[in-house]
Amino acid sequence: MRLRSEKPADRQGIRDLTVRAFADPDAAREPGEATLLTELYTCEGYLPEYSVVAEVNGRLVGHAIATRGWLDGDIPLLGLGPLSVEPAHQSQGVGTALLTEIRDRAVEHGERAIVLLGEPDYYRRFGYAPAIPSGIIPSDPSWGDYFLVLNLSTMPLPKGNFRYAEPFGV
Ligand SMILES: CC(C)(COP(=O)(O)OP(=O)(O)OC[C@H]1O[C@@H](n2cnc3c(N)ncnc32)[C@H](O)[C@@H]1OP(=O)(O)O)[C@@H](O)C(=O)NCCC(=O)NCCS
Secondary structure, three states, X not given: OEEEEOOHHHHHHHHHHHHHHOOOOOOOOOOHHHHHHHHHHOOOOOOHHHEXXXXXXXXXXXXXXXXXXXXXXXXXXXXEEEEEEOHHHOOOOHHHHHHHHHHHHXXXXXXXXXXXXXXXXXHHHHOOEEOHHHOEEOOOHHHHHHEEEEEOOOOOOOOEEEEOOHHHOO
């Protein structure tokens, strides 16, 4: 498996992959994650170094993106998502590799923390923990224990209200 930053020519492939990863057989419309992704590319919070693809034999099998979010409007954090793995390649370590790569890049750039909305049982293994108990409050508190944070520093994180990049709408 090879990990690398996304190139503009990858975007259609990433979008198609995202649609397949989040496909809901009961829904007629394409998943909201695909629309969100398209909007993230052109938003103020887009950070090209945090849009990472995984390839196997030159074929896209996974993608993860983190964009700029803010704590109380002035403390920069990263907001991760969507994270998509091609259904036929799931449970083979692709998601793990992408999350590790995003974390390593964030550490290298001196980022303080990554937050995301996701399944705690999956993300716990990477060190993510519920954010609300540590005082990082999402705009929708009903996210509860699904709103997670990974502290990348050795210091406690500041408390405050977190807002994702604008296309998330929250
Ligand atoms: C969730 C997802 C990104 C995981 O990527 P992956 O490459 O399949 O996962 P990995 O191979 O790194 O890890 C596999 C492990 O994660 C577990 N896992 C996968 N999805 C999980 C979930 N939703 N909840 C709990 N555990 C999960 C698997 O059971 C497996 O456990 P094991 O190592 O004990 O066998 C991928 O399945 C996916 O794209 N799903 C559809 C889209 C999605 O839900 N994205 C995440 C939104 S938060």
